[in-house]
Amino acid sequence: MDEKETLHHYLRVRRDNLLGKLDGLSEYDVRRPLTPTGTNLLGLVKHVASMELGYLGDVFGRPSGRHLPWFDDDASPDADLWVTPDESRADIIELHLFAGAHSDATIGALPLDAAGVVPWWPEARRHVTLHQILVHMVAERAHHLGHADILREMIDGTAGQRPGDPNLTPRTPEEWATHRATIEAAARAATP
Known part of the structure; x- marks a missing residue:
């Protein structure tokens, strides 16, 4: 894979991973705020899809034609x-898939050195390339996927990218409880 294909691959994988965080959850669980600032799973999907439409559409003169009312002046x-x-879960998933397809078309049509302008960034750094924005979007998606990982674990204990994730040490629920208790004890012991 060349550099563009590599970045595009990581972007697509993170898209799929984020959508997967919704699998098997109730309507309430995908929407409920789980942090003091209101962070929730379906909102993360909506946010990242919206950002992707801007960064991999508008920035390169390729607007999607999609009206996003949450960005209106009176929103x-x-x-x-x-x-x-x-707004239904299906609406947000469709937005996510639409944003991905629109972004994929932009990525396919432009070289990595294609110039773009991010009008919402400070003047000194608003002139960008597709390469910069691809790196930015992979980082943005990974950032919010990390939030989603934690939210999903808080909701139903599901951890990792998918069941049987090889990046997680295989443990039974009892072994996880013991592991967590060990960490809790270490934190308490380190606290004066």
């Missing part, structure tokens, strides 16, 4: 980070 702050009752 509430952070409206891209949560899902209203009249």
Whole structure:
């Protein structure tokens, strides 16, 4: 794989991983805020899909034609980070898939050195290349996927990218409880 194919591959994998965090969860569980700032799984999917449409569409003069009302001037702050009752899970998943297809078309059509402009960035750094934005989007998706990993574990204990993730030490629930207790004891012992 060349550099563009490598970056594109990692972007696609992170897209699939983020969507997978919704699998098997109730409507409430994908929407409920689990942090003091309101972070929730379906909101993360909505946010990242929206960002991808901007960065891999508008920035390169390839607008998607998709109206995102949560970015309207009269929208509430952070409206891209949560899902209203009249926005369905299917709507958000469709947005995510649409954003991916639109981004894939941009990536396929442009060379890595293609110039773009990020109008919402400071003037000094708003002129970018596709290469910069691909790195940015892989990092953005990985960042929010990390949030989603933790949220999913808080909801139902599912950890890793998928069941049987080879990056997790295989343990029974009892072994995980013992492991967590060991870490808790170490934290308490280190606290004056």
